[in-house]
Amino acid sequence: MMMEEPTSGTEKATEMAVLEIEEGTIAEAGAGGLGNGVSRRKLESRRKLLAAARRLFVERGYHETRPQDISREAGVGHGTFYLHFEDKLACFLAFTDEAAVELEYFLARQLDGVASFEDAIREILRGIFEYSATHPGVLAAALTDASVLSKGGDIGKKMPTTRWADGWAVLIEKWKASGEASPEIDSRLAGHLIVGAIKQGGAYAARDHLDVDKVLDHMTKLFVRMLKNR
Amino acid sequence: MMMEEPTSGTEKATEMAVLEIEEGTIAEAGAGGLGNGVSRRKLESRRKLLAAARRLFVERGYHETRPQDISREAGVGHGTFYLHFEDKLACFLAFTDEAAVELEYFLARQLDGVASFEDAIREILRGIFEYSATHPGVLAAALTDASVLSKGGDIGKKMPTTRWADGWAVLIEKWKASGEASPEIDSRLAGHLIVGAIKQGGAYAARDHLDVDKVLDHMTKLFVRMLKNR
Amino acid sequence: MMMEEPTSGTEKATEMAVLEIEEGTIAEAGAGGLGNGVSRRKLESRRKLLAAARRLFVERGYHETRPQDISREAGVGHGTFYLHFEDKLACFLAFTDEAAVELEYFLARQLDGVASFEDAIREILRGIFEYSATHPGVLAAALTDASVLSKGGDIGKKMPTTRWADGWAVLIEKWKASGEASPEIDSRLAGHLIVGAIKQGGAYAARDHLDVDKVLDHMTKLFVRMLKNR
Amino acid sequence: MMMEEPTSGTEKATEMAVLEIEEGTIAEAGAGGLGNGVSRRKLESRRKLLAAARRLFVERGYHETRPQDISREAGVGHGTFYLHFEDKLACFLAFTDEAAVELEYFLARQLDGVASFEDAIREILRGIFEYSATHPGVLAAALTDASVLSKGGDIGKKMPTTRWADGWAVLIEKWKASGEASPEIDSRLAGHLIVGAIKQGGAYAARDHLDVDKVLDHMTKLFVRMLKNR
DNA sequence: CATGAATGAGACTTCATTCAT
DNA sequence: GATGAATGAAGTCTCATTCAT
Helix, strand or coil: CCCCCCHHHHHHHHHHHHHHHHHHHHHHHCCHHHHHHHHHHHHHHHHHHHHHHHHHHHHHHCCCHHHHHHHHCCCCCHHHHHHCCCCCCHHHHHHHHHHHHHHHHHHHHHHCCCHHHHHHHHHHHHHHHHHHHHHHHHHHCCCCCCHCCCCCCCCCCHHHHHHHHHHHHHHHHHHHHCEEEEECCCCCHHHHHHHHHHHHHHHHHHHHHCHHHHHEEEEHHHHHHEEECC | CCCCCCCCCCCCCHHHHHHHHHHHHHHHHCCCHHHHHHHHHHHHHHHHHHHHHHHHHHHCCCCCHHHHHHHHCCCCCCCHHHCCCCHHHHHHHHHHHHHHHHHHHHHHHCCEEECHHHHHHHHHHHHHHHHHHHHCCCCHHHCCHHCCCCCCCCCCCCCCHHHHHHHHHHHHHHHHCCCCCCCCCCHHHHHHHHHHHHHHHHHHHHHHCHHHHHHHHHHHHHHHHHCCCC | CCCCCHHHHEEEEEEHHHHHHHHHHHHCCCCCCCCHHHHHHHHHHHHHHHHHHHHHHHCCCCCCCHHHHHHHHHHCHHHHHHHHHCCCCCHHHHHHHHHHHHHHHHHHHCCCCCCCCHHHHHHHHHHHHHHHHHHHHHHHHCCCCHHHCCCCCCCCCCCCCHHHHHHHHHHHHHHHHHCCCCCCHHHHHHHHHHHHHHHHHHHHHHHCCCCHHHHHHHHHHHHHHEEECC | CCCCCCCCHHHHHHHHHHHHHHHHHHHHHHCCCCHHHHHHHHHHHHHHHHHHHHHHHHHHHHCCCHHHHHHHCCCCCCCHHHHHHHHHHHHHHHHHHHHHHHHHHHHHHHHHCCCHHHHHHHHHHHHHHHHHHHHHCCHHCCCCCCHHCCCCCCCCCCHHHHHHHHHHHHHHHHHHHHHCCCCCCHHHHHHHHHHHHHHHHHHHHHHHCCCCHHHHHHHCCCHHHHEEEC
C-alpha cells in the first residue's frame, strides 16, 4: 500500500496537483507575452524531469536511480538534468518537496469540516492511506532517511519527516488548547513519534498486504488513546 | 560459529563474548595441534573485521563504507574480507545481527525482576537509551532501511526492525493476557508502531540534543497510554 | 607585476584601441540609416564579449574559461557568443591579437625619440613592465602556449610570441645595420630567445614579487651584453 | 628538434634511464624474498603506466590525454591508474620529474671533465639538444606551463622550469666565483632568462626545422656574451 | 540579430570484487 | 588462509556548441 511499483493511475493525480501549482506560478508571471514562451519550455522540461524522477525514485530508490536514467525517462538530454537541478540530491529533494506539498494539499481537503479530534486523526490517516494507495511507494520514497542521501552528513533542508512531525505538533497543540488532548504531552516529541509510527506501520502493512481499513482503524485507536485527555 | 550468520547468545558486549569463545577455543586447543590454530587465526580475522565494520558503518553509514576501508581498519588484507563475508551486504547484516543480539542481551538484564507493565516499558526504553548512550550511533545504523541496502529489492533476512517489532508483539500479548494491556490491540501492528516511534523519536532527540530523562519519561507515558487497559 | 587581478585602468586603453578600429568602421558606414543601427548594436556586443573574454582569460586561463562565462560576464545571451566568434579558440585569438596590438601601440609611444640601442632596449622593457603593471596578467595570458589551445595541433595563426620575436628581429637588424649590435647575430633566433627570456623572467619576477626596477635594470644589462657590438 | 612526433629510438634510452633508477630502488629493497614479488609486480605496472603517460603526454599534450588512454596504452585496467597516481595531475608531475631526472643524468655525463665556462655552456646546450633529438617532444611537454595544469592555481611542486633555472643559477654563481662570469649578474634571474630562452628557442628551431648545430653555436655565443666577465 | 534551453559525448574518478602470488 | 594489486563497469557531472523561439 505504501511501496512498490508505480501505477498508471498515479500519474493523473500527480500531474494534476503539479499543474495547479505551476499554473499558479505561471499566473503570477503575469501578462508578459514573450517571456512566457521561454518559461513554458523550461518549465515543461522540469516537469518531465520531476515526473521521471518521481517514477524512478519510487521504483528503484535513491541509490539505484542515476541522473542519466531520469533524463532518459524524461526524454531529455543528460545535460538538461543539470540545467534544472544542481545535482542528484537536489533533484531528490525537489521530488520530496513535491510529494510533501501534494500530500498536504490532499490532506487539507480531507480535513475540511472535520470537527472532533478523533475524527481528525482518522481522516488524516485515511488521507495518508488513500494517498498511498493512489501514489504507491511515493511516501516511502519521500521518507528516505536523510542520512543515506549525502556524503558529508547534514543536508540543511527540512525533510518531509520533520515537516510532518511539526505539522502534527501544531495539531496536537490545538487539541491541547481545546481540551481534547492531554495537556501534559510534549507535542513536538509526540509528532515525531507519530510520524515514525506511521512510516513503520505503513511499511509493515504494505509488506504484509494487510487490510487497509483494519490498519486504519487500529492506528486511529492507538493514536487517540495515546493523545486523548481523560 | 565459523562463517556466515552471527550467533545467538554470543556477542554480549561483542568483544566480551568473542573473548569467551576464544577462551573456549584456547582451552579446547589444549591437546589439539594444527586445526585449532588455523581456526583461531580465522576467528581472529573475523572478529577484527566485524569490529572494524561496526565502527565504520556507525561512523559513515552503509554506502560510505567500502570493504577496503573495513579491511584496512581491521588491519587485514582486502581479500581477507571476502574469506569471511560473501559480500558487503552480508557483512552489514552480520553487524546488524550482532547489534540486535547485543541490545537484547542488554535489555534482558534491564528487565530482570521487573513486575508491572508500566515499569517494563520504562525499563526497556531506559535500556535502549542507555545502550544508545554507550554505543552511540549503533542503533541508528543497525536500523538502516533494508530498501537502501540491496539492488534487487528483498534481502530475505529479518532485519532488526522486524525482529524488535516481533519482540514487542510478544510482550504486548503477555500484557494482554495479564489484563494490563487492552485486549483489542493488534499486537504486531502495535509492535511496529512502537519501533517506528522509537527510531524516529530517538533520532529527533539525538539531533536536537534533548534531555534524555525527559524524553524517556514522555515516551514511557505515551506508550503506556497507548497500550493500557482501562 | 605581470599577473594577478585585472584592473580598471586596463579597460581605458583597451577600449581606445578597439575604438579606433570601430571608428573606422562607423565612418565607412557613412550615410546609411538602418544598417548603422544594426552594425552598432553588433559591434557593441562584440566589444562587450571581448572585454569579458579578456577579463576571464586573464583571471582564469584558457581552459578554465567557458564561452558561457564570457557571455554572462558580457551580459549577452550564450548564443550571441557564436555570432561573433566561430568558436572559443577564435575568441581567445581575438583577445590575444587585441593585447598584441595594444602593447605595440603602447610601446610605439615609449620608443618615440629614443636614440641609442641601449636606451631602446631599456625603454621597450620598461614599456612591457609598465604595460604589465597596468594590465596585470594580460601578457601572461596572451602568451599561452599554442600547443595547449587546440586539439589537432597547429592553429595556423601567428601568435604574439612569434609576432614579438619578429619585432625584435627587425630591431636587431636595424641595430646591426647601425653597428650597435654584433653583426654575427642571427636576429630571428635572438628575437625568440629574448621573448622567451622576457616571458620566463616576467613570470619569475611576478611570482617572487621582485622589485620591478631592479629586474628591469638587470634584464636590460643582460640583453645589451648579449647583443652589443664590441 | 624539441617538439613533435615521438620516435621509436626514443623509448630505448628512456627505458634504460628509468631502469637504472628503478634498479637502484629495487636494489635498495634488498635481499627480501617475499616482498619483492609483490613489489616487482606493482613497480612493473607503474613503469608501464609512466612509459605510456610519457608517450601520450608528449604526443598529445596534457589536456588531450585522458587517464583512460594512458591505462589502455599501458595495457592495464582503468582503475590501476589510480592505484599508482592520485590523479591525472600527479601522473603528469611524475612524468615531468622523470624527464627532469633523466635530462640531469644525461647532462652530468656531458659535463664530465669540461673545464672552461664557455665549453660548459656549449656542452650543456649540446646535451639538451641531443636529449631532445633522442627524446623528441619530451622537454617541450615537461616544460608545460604549470598554470594550465590545475584549476585552483598553485600546484605546490617545483616544476622543471624552476628546477633548471635554479641549476643554472648555481652554475653561474660558480662561474662568478671563478671570475669567468660577470660579478654583477643576478644569477637567479639570469637562470630564468636562460631557461625561457632555451625553451622558446628550442620550440622555434623545431618548428622551423633549423640546423641544430648552427642553433647550438649561436645560442652558446649569445649566452656566453651575456654572462662573460670582461 | 539575439536568446538561452537543450544537447550528449566524454571527462575524471570510485569501488565491489577477483585472482595470482 | 592471507594478501593486495588489478579490474572495468558504472557513477556523477561538465561544457563547447546548436537551434527553436
